[in-house]
Amino acid sequence: MFSYCVDPDSLETLAWMSCYLTTGVHMSFYMAFLKVLGLLAVTAPVALGFGFLGAMAARSGFGPLRWFGKTYIAIVRGVPDIAFFLFFVIALDQALEWLRHKALCPDWDMPIRQGNDFIVCQAAKLPAGSAPEWIHETYGFALAVITFAIVFGAFAANVLFGGMRAVPHAQLETAAAYGMTPRQTFWRVLVPQMWVYALPGLSNLWMVLIKATPLLFLLGIEDIVYWARELGGTKTSRFTDYPHGDWRMWYFLALLVFYLAFTKVSEIALEKLMIRLTHGQATTGGEAQRRAAS
Template sequence: MFAFCTDPESLGTLRWLACYLTTGKHMSFYAAFGTVLTLLAITAPTALAFGFAGAAAARSRVLPVSILGKGYIAVVRGVPDIAFFLFFVIALDQGFEWIRHQALCPDWTEAVRQGNDFVVCPEAKLPLGNAPQWMHEIYGFFLAVLTFAIVFGAFAANVLFGAMRAVPQAQIETAEAYGMSRRQAFWRILVPQMWIYALPGLSNLWMVLIKATPLLFLLGVEDIVYWARELGGAKTARFTDYPHGDWRMWYFLALLVFYLAFTRVSEIVLERLTVRLSHGQATAQGEAQRKAGA
């Protein structure tokens, strides 16, 4: 906050606005943009790892593993996202606490399930009751990342499973005929080629993931949607030094611009990545590159 912000009522319009936009709550609002970007930076590779594991499992010749992979894809894709987001946060939190409860409190005699209540010993709580606020926030963010990764990992698994099937089977058979094991053919032939087939679906999934970040608000994380609603609501002089009317439209307009700009940058990066991955591939894009270089 600037030095001239000591008396907001005596400020002109520009100085008042400068002071208003540099309050502690606005700094939290700006930091929330970093929270969203951090979520995307962590969730995207984690979801891709879940997706790759799910696709590989669905493709397995071992029946139980194949059923597990296909079941993961089918169940998560068949249920509305918001239901899973709300379910996984509660289920993961209680699951972690139950495991800690079994390990740390073996002499506990009371039932963990007591009607609608889930009761574990104080030592098993996550975070502990006396933990600082930042630990509660990090734990909530961790649960949100894991939930996003599980849900979007299922969609990524479906995309990668289709991409694996799009690679010509003759190439796999040829590799095995030349002495490669099934595992070698998978990592050296199938995986390098599948990305060009998977990229369109993964690109759409990335856009959906970006648009799903406002669900952090429903998961209890103070994200940009939370602060836009909090700061944009009408404020009177009784509750703040900077009273104003209902400005939520302007705050959400700022979020609209942010998301549009971010998705546009993503489109440019993905287009360049598609061109790079198409080089030398037996696709329409790869054929166009070969003709252009001829």
């Protein structure tokens, strides 16, 4: 990257490092950090949406919908999450291909599962075999996002369900006494008030989501774990201008520090958010703020 990087062998340690850390592959490594942040930025709202739907289903008056909501929450929470990640990535991929297969090749007569193979017609392949590399990557990433959203949606559903139940019942009764319909009560009274009860759980969930991002590696994404393993491995001078020994330990130390810093920053930000949300609420926290202000 720098002009003096032409002949790395002749450089001092510090200059060598500055050249080494700005090579093209390292840029991909830094891009992978953005990938993690991107995943978080996309997944968090989607998972919250899934969670909201799940919580609404779990407290629905309609039996089957309620059972569905409760089962969704219960199953995802009872089983190791990694198993879910590994499961959903294949299952989603196959489900999508199967649906396209049904739609695009109606006159296909062979069974889809033949022994150890899963065979759909050429047109149903996802992404299409001829698609450029970036489509494959985006498709993989999208599958990962949906998987994360399904798993974390269940966690969020559980938290939001608890938050909805924690809203004082008198509030809902008052709304009913004012002649609000159940729908109005839900949107105008319950939902605005539940956040403060749900926030401790949701901030915990955010921390957990941060800590779950390295699992992208298991889903076959070229994320920071992938690059740390690649870049850290022993390099001989035959293949690179920057030969070094086994540095994977140091790369993972860097990842460890990255996550610790990220956790710390999130903790501080969530604390601020909590203070804002408790403002004017009928909780001890809100009461303490009111006292301090007056």
